[in-house]
Amino acid sequence: xxxxxVESLLAFSERVKAAYxxxxxxxxxxxxxxxxxxxxxxxxxEVRPHDYVCSNWRSMWHALLKxxxxxxxxxxxxxxxxxxxxxxxxxxxxxxxVGGMLPTAxxxxxxxxxxxxxxxxxxxxxxxxxxxxxxxxxPRVWVFVGDMTRTTGLFHEFNKYSFGHRLPIRxxxxxxxxxxxxxxxxxxxxxxxxxxxMKQFYQYERTTPHVGLSQRVNF
Amino acid sequence: xxxxxxxxxxxxxxxxxxxxxxxxYDDLNGVQAxxxxxxxxxxxxxxxxxxxxSLMGFLPILVYPRMDFMLRAADALVNHLDKLAEMSRGQFVxxxxxxxxxGPKSPLDAGPQHTQNHCEAFQMMLTSVLxxxxxxxxxxxxxxxxxxxxxxxxxxVENIQ
Numbered sequence: 001x002x003x004x005x006v007e008s009l010l011a012f013s014e015r016v017k018a019a020y021x022x023x024x025x026x027x028x029x030x031x032x033x034x035x036x037x038x039x040x041x042x043x044x045x046e047v048r049p050h051d052y053v054c055s056n057w058r059s060m061w062h063a064l065l066k067x068x069x070x071x072x073x074x075x076x077x078x079x080x081x082x083x084x085x086x087x088x089x090x091x092x093x094x095x096x097x098v099g100g101m102l103p104t105a106x107x108x109x110x111x112x113x114x115x116x117x118x119x120x121x122x123x124x125x126x127x128x129x130x131x132x133x134x135x136x137x138x139p140r141v142w143v144f145v146g147d148m149t150r151t152t153g154l155f156h157e158f159n160k161y162s163f164g165h166r167l168p169i170r171x172x173x174x175x176x177x178x179x180x181x182x183x184x185x186x187x188x189x190x191x192x193x194x195x196x197x198m199k200q201f202y203q204y205e206r207t208t209p210h211v212g213l214s215q216r217v218n219f
Numbered sequence: 220x221x222x223x224x225x226x227x228x229x230x231x232x233x234x235x236x237x238x239x240x241x242x243x244y245d246d247l248n249g250v251q252a253x254x255x256x257x258x259x260x261x262x263x264x265x266x267x268x269x270x271x272x273s274l275m276g277f278l279p280i281l282v283y284p285r286m287d288f289m290l291r292a293a294d295a296l297v298n299h300l301d302k303l304a305e306m307s308r309g310q311f312v313x314x315x316x317x318x319x320x321x322g323p324k325s326p327l328d329a330g331p332q333h334t335q336n337h338c339e340a341f342q343m344m345l346t347s348v349l350x351x352x353x354x355x356x357x358x359x360x361x362x363x364x365x366x367x368x369x370x371x372x373x374x375x376v377e378n379i380q
Contacts, residue, residue, distance in 0.1 A: 086307035093311065095299065103267015103295050110256075110268060111275025114230075157261045 006037040027080035030058040031208040039202035052141045054101035055094040057083040066092050099149045102158040109141045109167035140168045148179030159197040171199040180210045224250040232256045233282030241284040266295035273313035283319040287335045301348045316366045320377040352376045
């Protein structure tokens, strides 16, 4: 839990935008939409310091809300690492590949579950494992994906395995109804995506292009 | 495999590690059931599971019964296991041991999808993960011993025809 507000998140984005337009960032930056700020602040009220966050290429606000200091996030962005911000101390990972963090998140959660099983009384270890076996001190793995990632085959494998094995995973689907610029639902036709799993959704409207800003930067 | 199983927090994952049915299963004789996780056929997920388990302090040994099948894990291998240390500036350095084999062509020829040797191709794509191809039985133990000692990850390719 951090003290970030809508205003502080927006101010950070403005700082990055200024650096971007000033040609200080020589790699792609995926800016968050203004409409993401409120839902993200709400979601991160549940994310604890000992939890892991596995994010994606649009992760600057996730990183701030996870507790990575603003200067550290800004430094990594200036170094061209906006698409894969990382912090071991803050248990934060990201990937610029669609769904790229899903398998790693699964492995982190398997490790957490195994750690818990090893600490159960011997007579309980062979029994079926349910979510209530986890304790408050056990980390959870939070996974942030877009709406197209959610429709991929890899996501379905990930969701099936993590739900089927009761892994300590929370999936947040951040939907702008777009995959880059394509309309996600239209590309799949009329398929109902209603599989079970530990998912929550929020929808937002994009306020910047998929990558960069509406202004061309000539280096 | 007992050498690997004896390592702290070693855990075997893959198809045919707890259920009989592939040639590599017999090699796990003596490995405790608690160290084996039989997976569905999820090659890419499996590779990433190894990354995550490694970051949680385990030594994952990922079993791919044929090297051909590893193509399905290429993203998690090339873009993540191989690049995570670089992307994180050394903060996350997963150590995973991958065991696979090149399928034999005689006395039975398993055909073009079960006998490919992709060692050279993977070597060209990988910058930190080591590909160690072994061709003689006496190379097996040194290869796995070296994989245990390495800081990073290793693919041990058993190509003993």
